[in-house]
Amino acid sequence: MDFKTLFKNERQAQQGKSAALLPGETFPMSWHSDFYERNVLFAGVFSLYCSHCIDLLPELVEAIRNHRIPFALITNGSVPENMEIAEHFKTAFPIASIEENEIYDLYKVIETPYFYKVHASGEVLKGFKIESGDDLASHWKEHIRLEVNG
Amino acid sequence: MSWGVMLVGFVNVAMGYIFMRSAWEKCRNPLNFALYLQRFLYRLPLSGLRILVYAIISLESVLFLSFAIDLWNGFKTIAACSVLVVFTAFLIANRETIHQSGCSCFGDRSRLNRYPIARNLTLMGLCLLPWAIGFQSLDEVMTRVQIGIVAVLALLLYRGYTRQDKRMKTEYPQASHELPTLVLSYRASDFEEADRLLADTAGYPLQVLLDAPEWILAMKQRKWRSHIVVYDVRGDRRSGQTYLLASHGKGKLRKFSEWSSYTNSYLGGEFSGHGTFDNSSHSGAAYPGERDSIRSES
Numbered sequence: 001m002d003f004k005t006l007f008k009n010e011r012q013a014q015q016g017k018s019a020a021l022l023p024g025e026t027f028p029m030s031w032h033s034d035f036y037e038r039n040v041l042f043a044g045v046f047s048l049y050c051s052h053c054i055d056l057l058p059e060l061v062e063a064i065r066n067h068r069i070p071f072a073l074i075t076n077g078s079v080p081e082n083m084e085i086a087e088h089f090k091t092a093f094p095i096a097s098i099e100e101n102e103i104y105d106l107y108k109v110i111e112t113p114y115f116y117k118v119h120a121s122g123e124v125l126k127g128f129k130i131e132s133g134d135d136l137a138s139h140w141k142e143h144i145r146l147e148v149n150g
Numbered sequence: 151m152s153w154g155v156m157l158v159g160f161v162n163v164a165m166g167y168i169f170m171r172s173a174w175e176k177c178r179n180p181l182n183f184a185l186y187l188q189r190f191l192y193r194l195p196l197s198g199l200r201i202l203v204y205a206i207i208s209l210e211s212v213l214f215l216s217f218a219i220d221l222w223n224g225f226k227t228i229a230a231c232s233v234l235v236v237f238t239a240f241l242i243a244n245r246e247t248i249h250q251s252g253c254s255c256f257g258d259r260s261r262l263n264r265y266p267i268a269r270n271l272t273l274m275g276l277c278l279l280p281w282a283i284g285f286q287s288l289d290e291v292m293t294r295v296q297i298g299i300v301a302v303l304a305l306l307l308y309r310g311y312t313r314q315d316k317r318m319k320t321e322y323p324q325a326s327h328e329l330p331t332l333v334l335s336y337r338a339s340d341f342e343e344a345d346r347l348l349a350d351t352a353g354y355p356l357q358v359l360l361d362a363p364e365w366i367l368a369m370k371q372r373k374w375r376s377h378i379v380v381y382d383v384r385g386d387r388r389s390g391q392t393y394l395l396a397s398h399g400k401g402k403l404r405k406f407s408e409w410s411s412y413t414n415s416y417l418g419g420e421f422s423g424h425g426t427f428d429n430s431s432h433s434g435a436a437y438p439g440e441r442d443s444i445r446s447e448s
Binding site (some may be wrong): 048049054055058081089 | 341
């Protein structure tokens, strides 16, 4: 046994997992049609134990509000915790609670935060990561542009 | 003075320092090392592990003295290498756990703890160098010089520890001296583990210094309602690693890297008699000499 094997990183083992739901697959969650805009909605999968998620959330909420982005948040927080998030940020978008294991088992997310663009039919259009609220706004604007251009 | 004699002197000073520092670190917080050993020797009660810790401290102290004053040539090399072989075998056998958490041979000082197997192998090589040149013993003058160097190193170490203890008094809220205090950041990789531990309703409250945005702080104050959760104003200046502070033994504040084991034992009442705290008058942690800028649930 060599020394590299002795200290094999867990992250290397994780890299063997398949990442993200693919376009065309059915998204595991659906929402009332009122939450979709231009037939799409952006779903963000967050972990409340993930510092990137916690840091991103305030500016994400601001971007969603400013650009009226159709959005739904999915977290591993409990229902009371999600209610606190909604109350603190005065959010208008739905916040759903899932189990820790479902982040990967259902949503195929290895590293949070992760986002999906979901069609009103429930079909995944694409999965992506962002670094800022402006990045999400860019995705939304791109969708509008594509729609306008047909 | 031959280079061989200088080499022997250097090895004696280096090995003496290493064993002195290792023993001293464990001596300053034997409970932390016992909790560390508990991860691997979980069948042994904590009281038994404490005895083991003191046995290790004694062994390291004997080795320190024998290298420092150049005693028992040959024998001390065999003894030191044997000890290092046993420790290294232990590290290899438990490499999964140690890789994730690091070793605690040198307390919570992380630099010497980082690559423990490589470190021990290097020390074994260093220890065996005098063998390679045929056990050149030191004359009286060289022995005195060696003892002088080790004494200076010991003094520097003592000064460092004294400063560390003084800093601890002012760096943390006064309440940390009365109640075990968990220092935690939302950025820590073990934030989830801490959340699960603290969420259980407990009869023994902890103080939690939490570095987190306001909305996370408020959320955790409600979730960890058995404990006193306050905002850590100095959180952005800390390393981000989770640890626990508690006064034990001589009443000095000690840092526990084995915060999870300590918390489990504490919440289970194992350290009963400790942690009595009048929560009724508590309105937030006050740092000595600083205005109270802590938010707490009123």
